[in-house]
Amino acid sequence: MSDTLVKPSAASTGSRLVKDLLRSRELAVAVVLLLLIAVTTAKSDSFLFASTGWRDLLLTPSSLVLLAVGQTAVIITRNVDLSVGSTLGLTAYLTGRLFIDTSLPIIVVVLAGVLMGAALGLVNGVLVSWGRVPALVITLGTMYIYRGAFLTWAGSDRINADDMPRSFRDLGTESILGIPVLTIVAAVVLGLVGYYLHTTRGGRELYAIGSDPDAAQLYGLSVSRRILFAFVLSGALAGLAGVVSAARFGTVSSSVGQGIELEAVGAAVIGGVAIFGGSGTVWGAALGAFLLVTINRALPVLGISDFWQQAVVGALIVCAIVLDRVLVSRQERALIAAREHGPDAGRTPADPGPDPLPTAPQGPTDHEEVVR
């Protein structure tokens, strides 16, 4: 009874790509983002066309994009990293301290920030993958620990713009071909991680682990090592984001990066990264980060009060999750339908064959995965 099987689709590669793109969350978020920019610019054209408008539009999201990319790598494995805000704060302060206390070249300071972030991520990774404790709890703990370490280290001290070399601060304002340098940095990281997740074994295994951790174990994948890597990556990118925010704002106080970890999770969710792992792309997460930051900047221009700004962001996240549920259940129904009523799946009176007993399964039983 091979009529329960799914025929290969006859669609060509090109038309399939177009179809996938039209259905993708990334496109939907991009459209919303463009609409928002268009509406805000119509209301006040300085939002886009003033000398700093274009630059701020691209520059402001750069550190959140880095965090969202790292967060995506972790969420895909069915984990979460709440410590990135504290990591960002610590590395931003480290950057300032290194400029004050040493005369290291800028590139070494940047690397030191990334390495420190990676080390903090390693701690999370070791605790999660070998301690077998849920990442939510572990990283909630390390979030407070790292923040506490930061406060102890910095005290009431504060890094000011004068403490950092001119050429470093210029990174925060300079542009190449009209695109801010820090945005280019974020875009390059985005491209590299996106490539890694899509085309390498390691990247695909992160998806597999998040999709079904038990199956990943049975497949013989090195689950612990991959999860560890995801946390190190998230930490390293948070470290880079710390350096980026130091260059962008020129000052580092002990509250820097507070609460940004939740924005990173929100950006990933809005961009279509499933919170239970297994699906989503960094492109979506980056667009989600852009959307979140742009909303925060656009709503005051549109004359909407602070209170409502928060509520709008929250509503966006809730909508994104509800939409995900609906889409997954629709997709599942479509896939089941494709299985049962495929192109030429007309049910012929069965040829009983050598085994006349109908022993195959009873059609769709996976509905409750959706209903749940």
Add this chain to the structure above:
Amino acid sequence: MALELADVRKSFGAVVALRSASLSVRAGSIHALVGENGAGKSTLIKIVAGVHRRDAGTFRFHGEDVDFGSTAESKAAGIAVIYQEPTLFPDLSVTENIFMGRQPRGRGRRIDRARMHREAGELFSRLGVSIDPRRLARGLSIADQQIIEIAKAISLDASLLIMDEPTAALSGVEVERLFAVARSLRDEGRALVFISHRFDEVFALCDTVTVMRDGEYVATWDIAETNVDALVAQMVGREVGELFPKAPAEIGDVVLDVRDLGSTGLFQDVSFQVRAGEIVGLAGLVGAGRSEIARAVFGVDRYDTGSVELLGKRVPARSPRAAIRAGMAFVPEDRRKQGLITESSVARNVAGVIRRGLTRGGLLTGRAENRAAGPWAGRLEVKTSALDMTASTMSGGNQQKVVIAKWLATEPRLLIIDEPTRGIDVGTKAEVHRLLSDLAGQGLAILMISSELPEVLGMADRILVVCEGRITAELDRDEATPENVMFAATNSVTHTGTEVPA
């Protein structure tokens, strides 16, 4: 010898899974491993696969002593395993599921997707199936999932291929194709281990057979030197009497009355009654809509038209909770996913549905749970050393008993049971059947869905045949034959046999 296991022992906590298991498989042969559920077959192959480590005993692979600490090690050594329950990644494509962890790579270590899809397509054509290699694994039927598992195992190019009930979900044609592939792998000099409860398949495919019982090696035979009766006797350690012992029971009043039930695209005009003391069998082909009807009756899924009455009272739609309160019980088809909380203890599983009556001052104690669960588990002879053992570590047969125990504890008037003995061995099957018969004798109304024709014919007082979402025949016990049931199941036009009363 490709594989040699001797005197292997393994225990999980206090439960001894393997006492003294032995298995020797020649290269270039297909070796059947048979035994009741809980005999230790699955544990034994999990040791070979590197999922578990043995406590003691010899384990040689191609003449060398081995001790696999992980599935990756056994895979690298050349062992492929098809597990009883498919293990797929729902969010990934079918192709990625096959090649995960060893995708073909092109320049710069990037995955060569075109080649991967092509190779998946070649595997599928070797298996004689057509599945879109780019499709997500989500939503695949169990049969399709099983095919993916098989494709995965074959693509490993392993010297030892272990198949734990690979045919449980496959249709006759698919089974034949799988066997053809298995024989060609054997002729290439590979060793295969085949675990199955279907003796016709064991005799059709295998060269040798090893029988296990209660975690111990019993005997190994050349397939030509033995027969079904001898194997069954060795498996259960006793002669099997009547396999389907439905005793005649007094048929009472109507318990379940289903009228004109319909759900768009799934089933239409479904009307039937089940009386106290009666077992009504729902027979039919794959995807005919039997499980869907049962799920709608129990309120798990919606229905568009019609009504369900229990003991003369209307049962609200879409509310399993109301159905349970009205006196229905539902043992689902997929016990691991839908019937059990596998991480929880037996006691908690059994007590789960009756929690309401067990609480004292709103609190539920472990003692109360154990007290309520004890008699039920005992009555069903669940082989667990303690009620606090988690359900996930039990064999399929024992899990099924726990599911039934769980529902009996609610003292239902109607029991709906979907595939009561799927993947369950001969001995336990008979026990489940005897239990159902006893329950009917005590006045319980039972609606049984089964794909095994002998089971339906042996157990049911009345058989309803479903075809393409309609009841196409209603046959009494004495007029039902395998032929007329199959005929009704393959023919959507109502035909001979009694017309369905409206």
